[in-house]
Amino acid sequence: MTKTKIAKRISSALSVHSLSLDKLTQSAEQVVVFGSWALGAERVTSDVDLFCVGNGNRLKKNFADIVWMVPDDVMKPKWLGSELANHIAKYGIWLKGKGDWRKSVFVSAKSVSFKKLLIRSRVNALEKLWDTLGREYRIKHVVKLRRDVQRLTLMLKGKAVEPSPWLDLRWIRLGRDRAALMKLLTRCGVVEMISPRQWRLFGPYLRFSDWQFTN
Amino acid sequence: MNKLRAKPFLDEETRGRLDAAMSALEEIGWVFSSAEIAADNLAKALRSVFFKGRHAPFAGKTPSLYDVIDQLADVYGLSQDAVDASDSIKSKLEDSYRDDDDDDILCEVREWAEVLVCKLSDFFDSCPNDENQDS
Numbered sequence: 535m536t537k538t539k540i541a542k543r544i545s546s547a548l549s550v551h552s553l554s555l556d557k558l559t560q561s562a563e564q565v566v567v568f569g570s571w572a573l574g575a576e577r578v579t580s581d582v583d584l585f586c587v588g589n590g591n592r593l594k595k596n597f598a599d600i601v602w603m604v605p606d607d608v609m610k611p612k613w614l615g616s617e618l619a620n621h622i623a624k625y626g627i628w629l630k631g632k633g634d635w636r637k638s639v640f641v642s643a644k645s646v647s648f649k650k651l652l653i654r655s656r657v658n659a660l661e662k663l664w665d666t667l668g669r670e671y672r673i674k675h676v677v678k679l680r681r682d683v684q685r686l687t688l689m690l691k692g693k694a695v696e697p698s699p700w701l702d703l704r705w706i707r708l709g710r711d712r713a714a715l716m717k718l719l720t721r722c723g724v725v726e727m728i729s730p731r732q733w734r735l736f737g738p739y740l741r742f743s744d745w746q747f748t749n
Numbered sequence: 750m751n752k753l754r755a756k757p758f759l760d761e762e763t764r765g766r767l768d769a770a771m772s773a774l775e776e777i778g779w780v781f782s783s784a785e786i787a788a789d790n791l792a793k794a795l796r797s798v799f800f801k802g803r804h805a806p807f808a809g810k811t812p813s814l815y816d817v818i819d820q821l822a823d824v825y826g827l828s829q830d831a832v833d834a835s836d837s838i839k840s841k842l843e844d845s846y847r848d849d850d851d852d853d854i855l856c857e858v859r860e861w862a863e864v865l866v867c868k869l870s871d872f873f874d875s876c877p878n879d880e881n882q883d884s
Binding site for chain 2: 592594599651652653655656658659660662663666667668670671674675678682
């Protein structure tokens with residue numbers, strides 16, 4: 535899909551909620567669309583993810599998530615090394631501006647260790663609350679755990695994390711089971727993150743092909 | 750404005766389950782992923798008491814804690830402060846996912862969680878705890 539077509543569709547989606555893409559574009563140096571809308575894979579329920587460089591306020595609603603960053607910050611290592619910057623640099627579509635910063639992105643050690651922390655915390659909280667979570671929420675969080683492990687493998691190679699639908703497709707090709715996740719964790723050198731008891735709990739949920747509960 | 754529904758009877762065991770889910774929200778490690786699970790765990794506990802059955806709102810779905818709290822306010826008159834607190838928890842957690850070292854965000858989440866737990870406790874106290882008692 536061309537940039538103009540994407541802009542038209544986004545403009546129309548935002549106007550339903552009295553938000554003007556034109557006004558947004560006028561007040562920002564750069565406007566980048568990322569997430570499902572950038573892939574042309576949006577659903578009726580998908581929110582519009584926009585990254586804007588300029589002075590504006592964050593807007594987080596069911597229909598849109600608009601993140602603003604002041605121009606000075608986009609060239610700082612903290613941003614350039616982040617998971618989101620790498621993702622936007624590779625998969626984002628610039629509706630306005632050039633985005634010279636995208637040539638300077640790198641996966642920082644800090645963002646890798648934060649991803650590991652997120653995985654460990656999810657694993658431990660899941661085990662602790664497993665009995666009371668219920669089937670739907672278990673599936674939701676096991677899927678999130680699996681996606682985070684997939685993202686970590688990419689980050690450890692210095693690559694940008696892929697959009698979630700692509701991660702899911704990769705997972706289907708891998709075989710969708712515990713052995714496949716074990717392989718990924720071994721490859722990352724973090725196989726010890728999940729204990730044998732946790733494997734027993736989460737394993738059966740990795741095979742579910744029904745991922746309608748995930749966000 | 751819709752007419753509010755009568756609050757359900759809360760026996761000791763049910764109240765215990767709800768209290769345990771609220772404690773988990775307050776006690777679990779303040780990292781985005783674990784806090785998200787604790788919030789969903791509380792959402793699940795609330796749904797199982799206040800929105801039961803196949804035709805209840807959210808049947809077969811995984812609504813966020815905010816969605817369930819908002820529905821509790823609509824249907825049973827839970828205070829708006831609780832809705833605001835859960836909304837703040839949701840948006841702050843989303844911020845913390847993108848900002849890996851902002852401890853201030855997680856401090857704010859903890860404060861909002863305290864507000865939410867306080868408002869929910871008041872709400873549970875106002876539910877009948879004796880089968881013969883009117884709400």
